[in-house]
Amino acid sequence: MNCSIFAKKAALQIVLIGYMGSGKSVVGKALADRLELPFLDLDDHIEEELGMSIPDIFRKKGEIFFRKKEHEYLKEILLSKDKVVLSTGGGTPCYSGNTDLLLDKTPNVFYLQLSVASLTARLADEKDHRPMISHLKPEELQEYIGKHLFERRPYYSRANHTISCEGKSVDEIAAEIAAKLV
Ligand SMILES: Nc1ncnc2c1ncn2[C@@H]1O[C@H](COP(=O)(O)OP(=O)(O)O)[C@@H](O)[C@H]1O
Ligand SMILES: O=C(O)C1=C[C@@H](OP(=O)(O)O)[C@@H](O)[C@H](O)C1
Numbered sequence: 001m002n003c004s005i006f007a008k009k010a011a012l013q014i015v016l017i018g019y020m021g022s023g024k025s026v027v028g029k030a031l032a033d034r035l036e037l038p039f040l041d042l043d044d045h046i047e048e049e050l051g052m053s054i055p056d057i058f059r060k061k062g063e064i065f066f067r068k069k070e071h072e073y074l075k076e077i078l079l080s081k082d083k084v085v086l087s088t089g090g091g092t093p094c095y096s097g098n099t100d101l102l103l104d105k106t107p108n109v110f111y112l113q114l115s116v117a118s119l120t121a122r123l124a125d126e127k128d129h130r131p132m133i134s135h136l137k138p139e140e141l142q143e144y145i146g147k148h149l150f151e152r153r154p155y156y157s158r159a160n161h162t163i164s165c166e167g168k169s170v171d172e173i174a175a176e177i178a179a180k181l182v
């Protein structure tokens with residue numbers, strides 16, 4: 001009997017979570033290229049589906065609307081894409097039971113961990129397209145990130161793996177994740 005006709009291709013859903021600026025989007029793309037898997041960035045997907053930028057969605061529709069759409073598209077992607085590297089937004093695991101959804105679906109949820117100091121340095125130049133922090137003055141950023149990360153850490157910590165990203169290149173982080181896949 002030719003079993004290959006009946007063999008179901010194993011699913012491989014890899015999900016990156018972590019604070020804004022931790023590298024989810026760039027590491028996810030590098031990881032997908034390395035593994036030759038489709039790549040999806042949840043924020044890009046939301047922007048494409050709604051035909052609006054993330055700042056415009058927050059400004060015109062509000063954060064609650066964004067969180068509803070984020071939850072809706074996350075569910076849709078997890079149900080429809082068997083093989084995917086998915087980079088989430090920084091808030092994704094913290095709303096609407098999204099962490100439970102992720103952990104129920106895959107054993108490959110990775111938290112990209114970075115210190116408050118490194119996140120602050122990265123986000124200082126990149127806060128304008130991030131509505132959660134775009135209103136902050138440069139001198140307010142570090143304290144905000146410290147508190148916000150403290151609130152979000154319980155969600156991020158539920159990931160199957162925590163990857164310390166301090167001082168590592170994008171490729172090093174992607175290689176570390178690839179070595180831990182199950
Ligand atoms: N390991 C890394 N080393 C140096 N710069 C990085 C690294 N990972 C990400 N970056 C940079 O940090 C910024 C935020 O990365 P991004 O992938 O957009 O983060 P996230 O999607 O988690 O918000 C980008 O400018 C990106 O190029
Ligand atoms: O932390 C957050 O609540 C958000 C993070 C952003 O994604 P990145 O983490 O990729 O910046 C994006 O989803 C939106 O601006 C909200």
Ligand SMILES: [Mg+2]
Pocket residue numbers: 024025043087088089
């Ligand atoms: Mg991103």
